[in-house]
Amino acid sequence: MTNLKNDLLLRALRGESVERVPVWMMRQAGRYLPEYIAIRNKYGFFERCQTPELAAEITIQPVDIVGVDAAILFSDILVVPQAMGLEVQLIESKGPVLPDPIKTVADVKRIHVPEVEDKLGYVMDAIKLIKSRLDGRVPLIGFAGAPWTLLCYMVQGKGSKTFDEAKAFCYTQPELAHQVLQMITDTTIQYLQAQIKAGADTVQLFDSWGGLLGPADFENFSLKYMRQIVAAVKDLAPIIVFAKGAWHSLEAMSKTGAAGLGVDWCVPAGMARQLAGDKVCLQGNFDPAKLLSPIPVIVKETEEMIRAFGKQRYIANLGHGILPNVPVDHAKAFVNTVKNFDYSTL
Amino acid sequence: MTNLKNDLLLRALRGESVERVPVWMMRQAGRYLPEYIAIRNKYGFFERCQTPELAAEITIQPVDIVGVDAAILFSDILVVPQAMGLEVQLIESKGPVLPDPIKTVADVKRIHVPEVEDKLGYVMDAIKLIKSRLDGRVPLIGFAGAPWTLLCYMVQGKGSKTFDEAKAFCYTQPELAHQVLQMITDTTIQYLQAQIKAGADTVQLFDSWGGLLGPADFENFSLKYMRQIVAAVKDLAPIIVFAKGAWHSLEAMSKTGAAGLGVDWCVPAGMARQLAGDKVCLQGNFDPAKLLSPIPVIVKETEEMIRAFGKQRYIANLGHGILPNVPVDHAKAFVNTVKNFDYSTL
Numbered sequence: 001m002t003n004l005k006n007d008l009l010l011r012a013l014r015g016e017s018v019e020r021v022p023v024w025m026m027r028q029a030g031r032y033l034p035e036y037i038a039i040r041n042k043y044g045f046f047e048r049c050q051t052p053e054l055a056a057e058i059t060i061q062p063v064d065i066v067g068v069d070a071a072i073l074f075s076d077i078l079v080v081p082q083a084m085g086l087e088v089q090l091i092e093s094k095g096p097v098l099p100d101p102i103k104t105v106a107d108v109k110r111i112h113v114p115e116v117e118d119k120l121g122y123v124m125d126a127i128k129l130i131k132s133r134l135d136g137r138v139p140l141i142g143f144a145g146a147p148w149t150l151l152c153y154m155v156q157g158k159g160s161k162t163f164d165e166a167k168a169f170c171y172t173q174p175e176l177a178h179q180v181l182q183m184i185t186d187t188t189i190q191y192l193q194a195q196i197k198a199g200a201d202t203v204q205l206f207d208s209w210g211g212l213l214g215p216a217d218f219e220n221f222s223l224k225y226m227r228q229i230v231a232a233v234k235d236l237a238p239i240i241v242f243a244k245g246a247w248h249s250l251e252a253m254s255k256t257g258a259a260g261l262g263v264d265w266c267v268p269a270g271m272a273r274q275l276a277g278d279k280v281c282l283q284g285n286f287d288p289a290k291l292l293s294p295i296p297v298i299v300k301e302t303e304e305m306i307r308a309f310g311k312q313r314y315i316a317n318l319g320h321g322i323l324p325n326v327p328v329d330h331a332k333a334f335v336n337t338v339k340n341f342d343y344s345t346l
Numbered sequence: 347m348t349n350l351k352n353d354l355l356l357r358a359l360r361g362e363s364v365e366r367v368p369v370w371m372m373r374q375a376g377r378y379l380p381e382y383i384a385i386r387n388k389y390g391f392f393e394r395c396q397t398p399e400l401a402a403e404i405t406i407q408p409v410d411i412v413g414v415d416a417a418i419l420f421s422d423i424l425v426v427p428q429a430m431g432l433e434v435q436l437i438e439s440k441g442p443v444l445p446d447p448i449k450t451v452a453d454v455k456r457i458h459v460p461e462v463e464d465k466l467g468y469v470m471d472a473i474k475l476i477k478s479r480l481d482g483r484v485p486l487i488g489f490a491g492a493p494w495t496l497l498c499y500m501v502q503g504k505g506s507k508t509f510d511e512a513k514a515f516c517y518t519q520p521e522l523a524h525q526v527l528q529m530i531t532d533t534t535i536q537y538l539q540a541q542i543k544a545g546a547d548t549v550q551l552f553d554s555w556g557g558l559l560g561p562a563d564f565e566n567f568s569l570k571y572m573r574q575i576v577a578a579v580k581d582l583a584p585i586i587v588f589a590k591g592a593w594h595s596l597e598a599m600s601k602t603g604a605a606g607l608g609v610d611w612c613v614p615a616g617m618a619r620q621l622a623g624d625k626v627c628l629q630g631n632f633d634p635a636k637l638l639s640p641i642p643v644i645v646k647e648t649e650e651m652i653r654a655f656g657k658q659r660y661i662a663n664l665g666h667g668i669l670p671n672v673p674v675d676h677a678k679a680f681v682n683t684v685k686n687f688d689y690s691t692l
Contacts, residue, residue, distance in 0.1 A: 161507060164669050168638035214611040214633055214665075247593070248612055265560040266594055287560055292514035319560075323510050 013238040013259040022069040023338035027321030028062040029074045045090040055126035077145030083119035084111045101157030116190040124198035131199035142200030146207035147184040148222035185225045189232040196237045204240040211245015230256040250275040265319035269308035285319040291326040302337040359584040359605040368415040369684035373667030374408040375420045391436040401472035423491025429465035430457045447503030462536040470544035477545035488546030492553035493530040494568035531571040535578040550586040557591015576602040596621040611665035615654035631665040637672040648683040
């Protein structure tokens with residue numbers, strides 16, 4: 001049993017009845033908040049991630065300021081490659097750089113499956129502190145990057161529109177790619193299990209670059225590994241899978257045992273529900289750029305989104321992370337529209 | 347009647363019977379060819395576009411070297427904003443920069459619908475020279491950027507993963523956005539009609555950033571204008587519409603009257619055919635990164651693609667532009683697999 005004062009998110013994920021739709025925003029603990037920027041200006045990226053006090057403060061900011069129905073751990077998906085032995089640099093406004101990416105068999109020898117509690121203990125410390133500070137106000141979402149998305153960075157060495165070096169690595173050296181993907185998977189299973197043990201109420205797997213693969217390659221290089229992770233985690237806490245752009249595999253993802261599926265704004269609600277079936281909670285899918293619209297447009301389109309997805313088994317969210325240039329009032333308008341919607345009209 | 351020695355592409359677009367599937371590659375006149383790089387090292391980008399002799403040489407290179415079934419004009423979609431009065435800089439390996447992008451009503455006053463023959467006459471001169479040099483060997487494809495994709499650059503001022511400033515412009519100042527889109531549309535109609543008059547056998551409309559819009563916004567800010575262009579061009583020559591990532595609107599695009607629809611590698615062939623119906627020619631959809639695979643993988647997956655799409659009303663192509671780091675032998679393997687496939691097995 002939960003002692004949460006607001007457990008809407010967890011009830012939606014379990015398919016239980018809710019009075020209203022829960023709402024949070026991907027990257028809600030981030031650069032659109034002046035309070036976040038104030039902390040960012042004082043501490044480096046990894047200092048913020050690795051100092052539980054700072055990670056807790058940043059994680060809780062959007063709960064206090066914007067009024068979301070869940071907190072999501074402030075961290076980065078690249079702490080996993082870092083724990084596996086790769087150097088990761090995160091330079092503000094430049095994106096991540098891995099100066100020694102993986103290209104060969106010899107490179108793979110440089111990485112290993114770590115003891116997660118040893119290498120990423122600071123994350124679990126942050127989770128414990130956040131849970132204590134939240135004091136049951138809202139649930140805490142833990143997260144990790146999907147193996148394919150992490151491999152993208154581990155091979156390409158930096159952000160990319162096409163991640164063609166990562167794809168070429170998979171297509172040219174598939175056995176080696178599968179070996180790396182399995183190592184990431186084994187690490188991620190440990191990592192998410194530890195997050196849940198430390199207090200995360202649910203976890204989300206982010207496959208930000210899933211949409212770069214065609215359906216067969218998505219199954220082979222991404223979904224196969226996400227399936228292992230879901231299986232290893234789902235009995236401990238509900239897990240949400242979000243593979244941006246992988247609309248073609250919504251049905252396959254719904255069969256993994258994930259409690260929730262993230263959808264982006266290109267997927268109509270009716271199609272998402274049809275492909276995912278009745279047993280999964282859908283999460284999404286407001287166009288992040290639309291939060292730059294005038295507030296009346298945000299209100300109108302958020303209401304349309306709720307009407308399209310319905311009240312049950314649904315979590316209102318963006319279709320990808322919130323953009324840094326969104327005014328805080330616009331983020332609040334989105335959240336408040338979900339909270340104040342007249343659900344008796346559905 | 348055509349006097350082309352190889353009119354496979356045009357027959358496929360008209361829905362006429364073909365002995366084998368025609369093949370070409372988006373960006374086939376480009377950086378993977380050493381012969382192209384040799385010219386690039388001597389002349390600036392716009393010098394290459396604006397000098398018919400150079401544009402012709404570059405356009406014909408892949409016909410001679412790789413053996414494709416069509417030439418596509420060497421040019422850039424940004425010559426249209428340039429002709430409309432915006433400064434466009436194309437710096438190699440940095441992407442396009444428009445130093446004075448459109449943000450306000452006053453900015454829109456700086457652009458106009460030009461006399462295309464006056465501002466872009468060099469393109470028509472290049473087309474005439476190419477047609478003469480090709481001497482009927484293969485058809486010539488003209489092209490333009492779709493209005494939405496051009497607006498993306500005209501507002502954002504440079505390449506972007508999300509083009510959120512362009513989207514915010516549309517969402518915040520929709521009337522102004524529609525005014526700009528209509529000006530681009532009027533220019534593009536003139537431009538494609540002039541290309542056809544100069545000798546282009548078919549034209550393609552590239553909506554490279556169509557996939558950034560959800561279905562309703564795609565209709566409102568992109569398809570509405572592509573529909574006008576198709577209507578104004580289709581009786582002069584067959585037109586191919588390629589909106590990357592806009593899988594959700596394949597059915598709507600098939601109803602524009604376009605002869606061909608480009609599809610990217612995330613859309614399974616059967617789904618594309620089901621959505622597009624029987625009357626449209628499909629074009630695509632090999633994953634460009636897969637041309638970095640070993641040749642036996644390229645051959646195997648190209649054959650699978652042909653079997654999935656079938657022989658009639660189909661043009662083999664990539665699902666987006668060829669990557670600069672593809673070995674020429676790999677591009678040839680793709681083209682030759684299409685040419686040498688045993689079509690009696692279909």
